[in-house]
Amino acid sequence: MHARTRIAAALVAVAVGALTITACDTGNTVVDKPKEHAAAKADSGKDAKKGKSSDAAKVGDTLTLKGFEKGSQLDVTVVKVADPGKPADEFTEPDAGKRFVGVQFQLVNTGKAVYSDSPSNGAQVADGEGQQFDSTFADITAGPSMSSSLRLKPGAKGLGWIVFEVPKGSKLDAVQFTMDSGFADQTGEWKLK
Template identity: 30%
Template sequence: MRRMAMLILGGAVAAAGVGCGSGNSIDSGFYTNKHGENSAMEEKVITVDSTERLKENQQLGLTGEATIMGKKPGTLLRVIVHDVFETAFTDGRTTPPGSRVMAVEIQVVNAGTRVFNDTPASGATVIDAKGKAYKSEPSTVTVDGGEVFPNPFGLQPRDQRTALVPFVVPAGANIKQVGFRIDKGGESGLWRVP
């Protein structure tokens, strides 16, 4: 059931930085925006200065990294969407008729200076080929294929965690994008699903 994420090389990686302002620097072919929160965590990662810039440029493909800044000072996450696959509830919950359960595997690295207390599930969406967005299921569910992000999360600076965010979507929905927003008023990223 699970399909492996397609590694996007070269073009999509470079495209994430095309059109960047003069405040960006190039380091070994990777773009960095130097948010100034934790320089050690910002080296050699693709970063996004703003939601508007990401929308202007090509979306990141699965396995593409984006460093996303939150509204509160010191909130900075490096986010990698690894995979999107069909799964099933394992907690006795029933999938609604005409629906299916999807899971998004996300890696989150706290590149900021403050503890990240929100759960990644609260800022994640999947978007189908028709442009309809679907919100994630609560963090209390369990699904086949891995651990679901807990709530509260409590990720310390420099710590990282990889877990799943589950979604219930119509059976015929063709998931084409994964969206992630760090918090209300913070930056967001958008990933292509092959």
Template identity: 45%
Template structure:
């Protein structure tokens, strides 16, 4: 019985991991752009990338509006350790698909520094810079704007933002160079 259970779990894991190809998209959206991939520029602050979810009808256009900056919490949250700070990145989201987008962006987003070290989002409900986007529920055609908040060491400069829909489980990850 135990051997069959282990075999079943292994088969399910292999089947689930093979369902969708994984892709990192670094090119910004360009209307009517048919240029070869190598000729496209890397997405940066101000650029929009449309990401696909695990549901083929889920598509969300994400634009990084402002580069990362230190932000102050107004909900009483403090960094988890001495020497850390909160870093906010302002985004605009638009549901351009036909399915409702219902997700937590914090689960599928990371900042990277020049050495490739990653910094995760942190649950902060209010910051002085503006509204926070975390739990998002958007009907098709709807828009949201706000900050994703991360925790990073003081003195570390984030250079890349990565976002994947469906709590990071979507087959496509958007990547923006931050400056």
């Protein structure tokens, strides 16, 4: 019985390891074509290679992203960017040599499943050097923060700011968002330049 227990434990460890490897190998697709641009391109018959950089999503554009769960889908819009973002109170300051950057996201549940997540877990900003920065817990004067436990039924929307702490000298190039706390297969990307 003791040997069987060890074998069972080893099999469980292998299964968990395989699931962990699978979960970490996500974000295979970058979505950067806004809904309006994708439809216009299909209607006009333009070559997909022409004007590629000008067709990339930018602030104000909406991207449709899918999550892991069947029927899980969001229309995600980067509404505004506050760079630098001013702290909402005198107690919260970025670390020395850094600044706050706020990104206002609008999430609309266009799927059939309830969306339940902490959107800040799946949000990042990146600079032109390729450095990526995760969100931080801070409020800025630009407006209310995104809920850390957002639940949206189909058709519902959420709006709020997600704050990042980045080096003062970094020139931000892109904003990224991935459903399922950053583990879904599709990552939305908006260019800031």
